[in-house]
Amino acid sequence: MLEGSAAPLPDVAEIVDFRACDPLGDNSAEAERLLFELAQLGRTLGARDARARLTVLSIGVHDVIGSEPLEPLKSVILGPVQVIAQEYPELRCRSIDFADQEGATEEERLLEQLALELAGENDDAFIAWRGPHRWGQEFVPIGESQPGPPRLQQGGAYLIAGGTGEVGRTIAQYLAVNFQTRIVLTSRFGSFDATLLRRLEAAGSEVLVRRADLADEGGSTASSMPPV
Numbered sequence: 759m760l761e762g763s764a765a766p767l768p769d770v771a772e773i774v775d776f777r778a779c780d781p782l783g784d785n786s787a788e789a790e791r792l793l794f795e796l797a798q799l800g801r802t803l804g805a806r807d808a809r810a811r812l813t814v815l816s817i818g819v820h821d822v823i824g825s826e827p828l829e830p831l832k833s834v835i836l837g838p839v840q841v842i843a844q845e846y847p848e849l850r851c852r853s854i855d856f857a858d859q860e861g862a863t864e865e866e867r868l869l870e871q872l873a874l875e876l877a878g879e880n881d882d883a884f885i886a887w888r889g890p891h892r893w894g895q896e897f898v899p900i901g902e903s904q905p906g907p908p909r910l911q912q913g914g915a916y917l918i919a920g921g922t923g924e925v926g927r928t929i930a931q932y933l934a935v936n937f938q939t940r941i942v943l944t945s946r947f948g949s950f951d952a953t954l955l956r957r958l959e960a961a962g963s964e965v966l967v968r969r970a971d972l973a974d975e976g977g978s979t980a981s982s983m984p985p986v
């Protein structure tokens with residue numbers, strides 16, 4: 759990858775990743791590699807702090823017209839494409855998906871569409887070309903929905919998996935301060951800041967910290983769990 763190159767690279771403005779154009783089938787190891795290498799490419803480019811656009815090309819990711827051949831495992835590229843642009847403001851990142859269509863005319867058209875995309879400045883995050891049509895993603899409001907009964911209640915009991923981490927602690931503090939609740943925080947090691955624990959309890963909540971490894975299918979590492 760870029761990090762390993764001995765000579766410093768010049769600033770690159772346009773990077774095109776073709777790897778998701780190759781057939782992947784049900785090779786989940788290869789899909790995992792694609793995911794992590796793409797995330798690493800984003801990190802490496804992001805660390806360079808230079809303006810660049812990363813275009814990830816693929817064949818068979820989006821189900822647009824309902825009849826195109828699909829390769830579901832390739833959808834691993836969509837996460838990094840979305841997150842790279844959010845994490846690194848200097849980087850623009852997008853995914854352009856094509857359908858697997860044979861024939862000289864189709865190939866010629868695909869090359870024209872690709873040239874159009876690469877020459878253009880349109881930064882839609884997710885694009886799919888199907889035949890002569892360019893499809894994009896758009897979010898539209900679905901109208902006002904009636905609010906249901908509040909999910910969080912005074913005196914409720916809540917279990918936060920991974921609750922001893924940064925996000926879990928923030929949610930636990932919100933629950934403890936705004937609701938007098940019973941909160942169960944689980945994590946693999948079950949260690950929790952004693953001062954914060956006292957502060958949550960002082961706000962009127964009962965807080966239990968328990969060990970439970972979510973990746974442990976058999977549940978052998980879960981310590982005794984109270985009813986929630």
Ligand SMILES: NC(=O)c1ccc[n+]([C@@H]2O[C@H](COP(=O)([O-])OP(=O)(O)OC[C@H]3O[C@@H](n4cnc5c(N)ncnc54)[C@H](OP(=O)(O)O)[C@@H]3O)[C@@H](O)[C@H]2O)c1
Pocket residue numbers: 919920921922923924925926944945946947948949970971972973974
């Ligand atoms: N913090 C942010 O601003 C932010 C923003 C966006 C997304 N996120 C995502 O949100 C998630 C949580 O973020 P965080 O900042 O709270 O992370 P964190 O501080 O590292 O906390 C992770 C928590 O998960 C627990 N944990 C890890 N593996 C576990 C397992 N197999 N079973 C049970 N518990 C496990 C950890 O405790 P043990 O080590 O004891 O198991 C810890 O309590 C991460 O996926 C992160 O990428 C975070």
